[in-house]
Amino acid sequence: MKFPTRLLAANMVFAILLWVGFLLLVGAITAGIAVFGQVSGSVWDPASQLARFYALFTGVALAREYLPMYIAHGQTRRQFGAQAAVTITLFAPFLSVLITLGYLLENVLHGVAGWPQGISRDHLFGSTSEIGLIFAEYAIEFLVWTVAGALMGAGFYRWEGGGVVTIPVGIAMVLVSSGALGTDLRIPFLFLTMLNRLRLDLQESLPLGLAVGLGTFAVGLALAWAIIRDVPLRNRPR
Amino acid sequence: MFDDRSPIYRQIADRIKADVLSEQIKGDEQIMSTNQYAAYYRINPATAAKAFQQLVDEGVLYKKRGIGMFVSPDARENLRAARRETFFAEVVDPMVTEAKTIGIPLGEVVQRINELGAR
Amino acid sequence: MRVEVRDLVLRYGETTALDGVTLSLEPNKIHGLLGRNGSGKTSLLSVLAAFRRQSAGEVRIGGEPVFENTAVTSRISLIRDEGETVDLGTVDDALFFAEWLRPDWDAKFASELLERFALTRKMSVKAMSKGQRSAFGVIIGLAGRAPLTMFDESHLGMDVPSRQAFYDVLLADYMARPRTIILSSHLIEEVSPLLEKVVIIDAGRVVVQEETQALLARGTAITGAAASVDAFTEGLTVLDSRHLGGTKSVLVYGALDEERRRRAEAAGLELGPVAMEDLFVHLTGGPR
Numbered sequence: 001m002k003f004p005t006r007l008l009a010a011n012m013v014f015a016i017l018l019w020v021g022f023l024l025l026v027g028a029i030t031a032g033i034a035v036f037g038q039v040s041g042s043v044w045d046p047a048s049q050l051a052r053f054y055a056l057f058t059g060v061a062l063a064r065e066y067l068p069m070y071i072a073h074g075q076t077r078r079q080f081g082a083q084a085a086v087t088i089t090l091f092a093p094f095l096s097v098l099i100t101l102g103y104l105l106e107n108v109l110h111g112v113a114g115w116p117q118g119i120s121r122d123h124l125f126g127s128t129s130e131i132g133l134i135f136a137e138y139a140i141e142f143l144v145w146t147v148a149g150a151l152m153g154a155g156f157y158r159w160e161g162g163g164v165v166t167i168p169v170g171i172a173m174v175l176v177s178s179g180a181l182g183t184d185l186r187i188p189f190l191f192l193t194m195l196n197r198l199r200l201d202l203q204e205s206l207p208l209g210l211a212v213g214l215g216t217f218a219v220g221l222a223l224a225w226a227i228i229r230d231v232p233l234r235n236r237p238r
Numbered sequence: 239m240f241d242d243r244s245p246i247y248r249q250i251a252d253r254i255k256a257d258v259l260s261e262q263i264k265g266d267e268q269i270m271s272t273n274q275y276a277a278y279y280r281i282n283p284a285t286a287a288k289a290f291q292q293l294v295d296e297g298v299l300y301k302k303r304g305i306g307m308f309v310s311p312d313a314r315e316n317l318r319a320a321r322r323e324t325f326f327a328e329v330v331d332p333m334v335t336e337a338k339t340i341g342i343p344l345g346e347v348v349q350r351i352n353e354l355g356a357r
Numbered sequence: 358m359r360v361e362v363r364d365l366v367l368r369y370g371e372t373t374a375l376d377g378v379t380l381s382l383e384p385n386k387i388h389g390l391l392g393r394n395g396s397g398k399t400s401l402l403s404v405l406a407a408f409r410r411q412s413a414g415e416v417r418i419g420g421e422p423v424f425e426n427t428a429v430t431s432r433i434s435l436i437r438d439e440g441e442t443v444d445l446g447t448v449d450d451a452l453f454f455a456e457w458l459r460p461d462w463d464a465k466f467a468s469e470l471l472e473r474f475a476l477t478r479k480m481s482v483k484a485m486s487k488g489q490r491s492a493f494g495v496i497i498g499l500a501g502r503a504p505l506t507m508f509d510e511s512h513l514g515m516d517v518p519s520r521q522a523f524y525d526v527l528l529a530d531y532m533a534r535p536r537t538i539i540l541s542s543h544l545i546e547e548v549s550p551l552l553e554k555v556v557i558i559d560a561g562r563v564v565v566q567e568e569t570q571a572l573l574a575r576g577t578a579i580t581g582a583a584a585s586v587d588a589f590t591e592g593l594t595v596l597d598s599r600h601l602g603g604t605k606s607v608l609v610y611g612a613l614d615e616e617r618r619r620r621a622e623a624a625g626l627e628l629g630p631v632a633m634e635d636l637f638v639h640l641t642g643g644p645r
Contacts, residue, residue, distance in 0.1 A: 005457075006454060006457045010450070010453065065444070068439075069445060069458075070458065071407070071408060071430075071441070072408070072434075072435065072436075072437075072442045073458035073501075074430045074432065074433050074434060074458070074459065075427070075430065075458055076407070076425045076426070076427050076430055078425060078427075230410055230424075230425075232409030233408040233409065233439075235403070245630050246550060246570065247570070273532045276528060277525070277528055277529060280521075280525065280551070281528075281551065282528075282550065282552060282553045282569070283528075284386070284553045285550070285553070285569070285570055288570065
């Protein structure tokens with residue numbers, strides 16, 4: 001199999017651009033808080049929740065944009081499936097590195113400015129200096145969110161409105177993994193807020209998080225593959 | 239069989255025959271390739287090749303394998319002879335019919351012909 | 358690449374789009390696929406390009422089945438108006454993937470074509486006009502140099518000068534590097550001179566598969582006094598007839614032999630060529 005160099009490169013370059021913009025934005029917000037009030041902890045920590053939705057979007061785009069493009073360029077669904085799986089496997093840790101770097105940069109900034117650096121969300125890690133755990137948590141989270149996006153993207157690409165059946169599956173995947181990692185879910189849509197009470201309280205730990213996360217990832221990949229393995233390209237523009 | 243119902247064949251054949259008659263291309267000279275004709279008329283090269291084949295069958299062109307198409311040495315003479323044969327039927331007769339239809343006395347037509355002939 | 362299709366059926370739920378298509382397309386020729394809206398052209402091309410799997414029947418390209426067969430699909434390109442290969446950020450982004458995924462990609466040719474169709478690499482595909490987007494699709498199809506290249510109404514959105522440029526480039530590149538090309542288009546009069554062979558499909562079935570010029574030669578327009586025309590066309594397949602006062606013009610289908618042509622001439626009838634469009638209209642059942 002060809003290594004998905006360009007698929008990865010395209011997504012990574014885009015992620016870096018977004019990350020730089022996001023860093024600047026968080027920096028500006030921190031400065032705003034410092035001017036008009038008191039910086040009481042990490043700003044990067046609450047802000048970085050958004051990254052999972054970006055991971056989800058990346059998964060959706062894989063199914064909706066890249067799958068048709070691959071097939072139209074004479075690749076098989078099998079080739080695409082393998083490349084997409086490798087891409088997600090490598091893209092999630094890469095995105096996690098960016099987020100972890102964000103914590104590190106913020107540690108330095110808050111250290112220099114004399115601000116506290118506490119975290120407000122529930123995490124696998126207890127402080128922003130636990131680099132290894134930060135990386136692991138986000139890597140697993142992104143892995144699951146991206147594959148959930150790919151699964152739902154594939155569902156909607158294949159069945160249009162019928163793709164809603166994949167949404168509960170995607171949410172379940174995300175719930176299980178965040179339970180195992182001990183992280184907040186906080187789905188930010190009004191009609192879904194009741195889901196936020198659906199927290200699974202597993203005894204979180206790194207081994208459990210890894211096992212459940214990787215298991216969920218595998219299940220997601222298998223389901224997504226089942227949807228795309230003989231998917232026809234749509235005849236009408238999406 | 240040369241298919242005179244196909245406009246493309248006829249267009250190509252007429253062009254080549256006109257060039258031969260006016261000595262734009264002389265006997266034993268190579269004519270442009272099928273691909274050049276195809277590009278010029280924006281047609282499939284196979285169609286151009288078939289038009290050429292018709293002209294080979296008619297004796298206007300001959301083929302040198304691997305080189306291209308050439309004008310037969312006697313093509314111009316043959317074309318002229320053929321045109322002479324049909325000249326009255328295809329040119330003079332319709333002219334006379336037309337003159338009668340629109341009411342030009344044939345005497346005037348003859349007079350015009352004599353004038354032109356004297357130039 | 359030779360395309361062999363046998364008893365091909367494609368259903369979308371209850372609808373049957375292809376209803377037993379059988380055809381054989383010779384390699385390294387330009388083939389035309391003509392058909393009315395909903396006749397099954399796009400369905401047929403989609404199956405040939407492994408965009409979808411057939412419901413029944415057999416498709417072999419270069420002697421091999423197509424669906425999920427990498428060895429074959431990598432040598433096939435189908436460009437559609439849906440824009441699978443172009444809708445991706447900028448021109449550069451789309452080319453980035455095209456040159457990486459297409460084994461026979463010619464980057465230099467792609468650059469020449471971009472210039473020819475006045476497209477730049479930084480252009481956003483979503484912000485393009487319909488014509489520019491079509492042109493970009495055509496560029497990706499041509500520069501891909503796939504041994505089987507298919508265009509499904511890909512140039513419909515282009516204006517006349519761009520379409521002529523497309524025909525010129527297509528012919529020149531085909532002559533320089535012969536490959537199997539299938540053109541599907543509603544612009545019948547424009548494309549038919551480019552086609553060596555045509556396949557006309559209607560309601561999911563093949564109506565005609567024939568050499569273009571031979572098909573054209575099968576139609577004749579006969580014009581003259583109504584009575585003489587009627588007498589002459591007795592027993593012939595008349596596709597269409599029109600009156601203007603005492604003059605009648607009919608379209609007959611089927612080769613006329615020399616003897617018949619002489620008889621027509623003797624009867625004072627005028628014989629003329631028929632446009633592919635007219636043949637097409639009548640072979641596919643007239644307006645409906």
